[in-house]
Every structure is written in structure tokens, then in C-alpha cells.
Amino acid sequence: MAQHLIRKLEHFVRLSPEDKQALEEAARRNVRVFGAHQDIISEGDSPEHVNLILEGWACRYKQLEDGRRQIISFFVPGDLCDPHVFVLREMDHSIGTITPVRLAEISRDVLLNLTDRYPRITKALWWEMLVTTAIQREWTVNLGQRTALERIGHLLCELFIRLRTVGLTEGDSCLLPVTQVELGDATGLSNVHVISRAAGVAEQGADRPEGQAPDHSGPGGASAGVAVQRELPAP
């Protein structure tokens, strides 16, 4: 159930069988399923639990009055949607699905219990949180300084590396179940412009295995050549 989260955390901390067992148990209760393009929690709602993505993609986003939408981050399997929401009265942003999603709702008590009794888990969750905020900083740089081509390239590299961390890549390929509108909302570009630039990334990617987008995604390491395909070929 929680294999993606465990795999990710083990990049930071070695977990004992008991640690893993505890995580598995926390992820087993209160599993919920959402369809594609549904809100998991909306701006203004009061957060009741931490959500652990088990399967599917989601995103954090904010919408302006006139309809403009900014995707603030993506969630892939193994990701936790803010381990600290409890402190806040209400959400200042929404979390919505991209694909159908299966997630585990982890209550405040279960989480506190977990961190009280398993110090390695606590440490790993700290790491995970700090990496998440580092990615957030990188998005700020991405949106503020990089050209359209660089933005898309950087985002694709980030997502590939994150998926590799949880074991969801296959060689140099991975699923990317994201529409061009969503890529545009994440990169601050128009949906129409995404294609011309994304095509550019694909072309340059074929020529230059190292990619031209500088890799600052923190603890992920070097950005290898990324071949993205919409769907993995059926076996």
C-alpha cells in the first residue's frame, strides 16, 4: 500500500521492518478514491487529515477571481499533502486530482502516534518536508527567471526524477498523465504555447542526452536524458 512512500523515505533514512509496518498500517485505514479532476480539498475548507497519495496524480493549485489558475505543485504516488495542515484553520489553496486517485487519509492522531513512536519516520518526514519546500523554491526560480523552453524542460526533469525516486519509471520513460493546459497552468504559460516549447524540449532532448535544463532539484542528482511518453506501451 505505502510502498511508494516507503521507497522515497528510504532515500533519506534506513527504515526498520517495524517502521515500514507502522507506515503500512497508517496507510491502510481510510482509503478513499477520487475521479479525475475532482477537488480533494478546496480553498476555505478546514483540513481534517493528511492525505497520502497511493495511486494517481494530483496537484495543489490556486485560482484567481478571473479564472486564472496556477498549479503550485504536483503530487505523485508516495507524496504527502502537507503534514502540518492541522495548525491552520482553513486552506488558502485547493488540492485537486489530475487522474483518478487513490489516497489514504491519515488522521492527526495516527500521525502523532507515528512520529511519537518511530523517530526514524519522524526524521524521514522532516527530510521529505524540507525537500518539498526546496522544490517549491525551485518553482519560484522556474517561473521568475526561465524561458518557456527551460521551464518545461525543468518541470519534466523534476517529475521524472521524482517518479524514479518512487520506482515509477521504466528505463528512461515514465507516464505523464498531464494535459497541456495543466502544464501551462504549472509553468505560467498558455496552453497553446506549451506544445511548441514542449516539442522543442523533445527535439533537444533527443540530441543532447544530458538535457539543456540545469538540474537544481536538490537531492535527486543529475538529470539524465528524459524520454517522456504519454502512455507506457502495453505489455
Place this chain on the structure above:
Amino acid sequence: MAQHLIRKLEHFVRLSPEDKQALEEAARRNVRVFGAHQDIISEGDSPEHVNLILEGWACRYKQLEDGRRQIISFFVPGDLCDPHVFVLREMDHSIGTITPVRLAEISRDVLLNLTDRYPRITKALWWEMLVTTAIQREWTVNLGQRTALERIGHLLCELFIRLRTVGLTEGDSCLLPVTQVELGDATGLSNVHVISRAAGVAEQGADRPEGQAPDHSGPGGASAGVAVQRELPAP
């Protein structure tokens, strides 16, 4: 010494005299002074302590290989530069001064001691951290979706409200010791473009007391009319 931090935290949690005393003491040791435009800590360095800004402005920034620079956030008096840096081996970004800065270096031990013994301080620091990340999210929206005019307007409102929270405004005025290059680095705009847009904000601000920039800075409240002047008139 720590009056700005205390004033800010009291917006979230009521602090007892002992709480305040403890904060004052933590801020009294290891005070350091920096000149303008100096690095407090650089990318790649290993963080040794948490920095509490006592006086002056600083910023968190990241620099690309070709010289492009993105300011990721501003620090004003009362701000803590990441209470959790200890978990990380090395900085993925730099923190530099804008004006001359006086800050208190708070060691890991002192901070842990503080949070162990004063639960209200712990709670307040959690709040402070969550508000900081909410501001970070808002910057993502700012850079991704808003026009130059809106970006500058929103940033000015954010800074004004943050300064008001720590008591550094005077009526509708506040100091803004930031050059246009720095405003540009923070908003993803060119320094040349900042003036035409900033002038626009000033004009519209004069006409519309409510300001045209939507206020999402979280717990700050409504964005009143902001009159910004470079220097406060001498008394």
C-alpha cells in the same frame, strides 16, 4: 531586542512574560552585523544556526549559472531564516543582505531548548513557518499568473502588511529600502520595466484607496491603501 519577532508571534499566540523573556535571551547572544549586499550564508554552505533578523532587510535568492538571479523571499525585522535548516547538509540557496543587517544567530541547542520548554513558543513558530510557506505559494501565483503591474502591486502590499505586523509602518507609509533591480529580481521583471509598472501602481493607488491587487497574504487581513515612500521624512 526581539521585539519585532515577539510582536509578530503575538498575532498568533498570546505569550507569557516568561515566553517573551526566553525569546529575548535567545536573541541577545551572538548578535552579528552585516553590511549591505553581503551574503549571510551562501549556496553550498552548511547551515550552523538559525538567523533572526533584528534590524534591516535581507533576502533569500538563487542564482543561475548565467547570472540570472531570482529573489525567493524577503526578510524583514522579526523574520527567522528557516527554523529547520539543521536537517539539511548544505544550503540549496543563499541568503544575503539588502540593507545593513543586525541579526541574532540562534544555535540548534538554544532553539531546541526554547521549543522544549515553552510550548506556546513552539506553537507560534509553527504558525510562523506555515504563514511563510503560504507566502511562498503566493509568490508562485504572483510569478506565474499576474501581469507586471499586478506583481509589483501585490508585492508592495505583502511587504507593507508584513511590516505593519511587526510595527514598522507609520500610518499608510513604510520604508522600502529596495532598489528597482531587486524588485525586478523578486518579480521576474527587468529593472527597466519595474519603474513604468511601479509608477502605475502608485498612480492607481492614489485613485483607489483599496488598491487593485487582490490580497491573498493570508492572515494579514485586508490590503489598505499603500503609500510607499523611499525614506520616511526626517523628524
Place this chain on the structure above:
DNA sequence: CGCCCAGTTGAGAGTGATCAAAAATTGTGG
């Protein structure tokens, strides 16, 4: 007094947005 940095102004260039419409893909119900 002169230098240097910050701010200002103007003109031209380019990246990316917008609008519109066709083509391709995916999903759904019979």
C-alpha cells in the same frame, strides 16, 4: 570635484498570448 550607482526615458526586438479552426485522441453508449 568627480566617480559610481540608481533611476529615468526612449526606441526597437522578441517571446509568449490570444483568437480561431482543424485534426487527432479518448471516452461512452448502443
Place this chain on the structure above:
DNA sequence: CCACAATTTTTGATCACTCTCAACTGGGCG
């Protein structure tokens, strides 16, 4: 399994916001 509907992708043309370059002004400081 096919046909139809809906969504997504692709292409083309035009527009405009913002950038870049360059020159000039003004104030602070050695």
C-alpha cells in the same frame, strides 16, 4: 465493436507585453 461526443492536441496568424540596448540624469560618497 462501432459510432458519436467530448476533450485534447496541433497549426496558423496577429497582437502586445515585456525585454534589451543605449543614452542621459541625479544623488551620495570618497
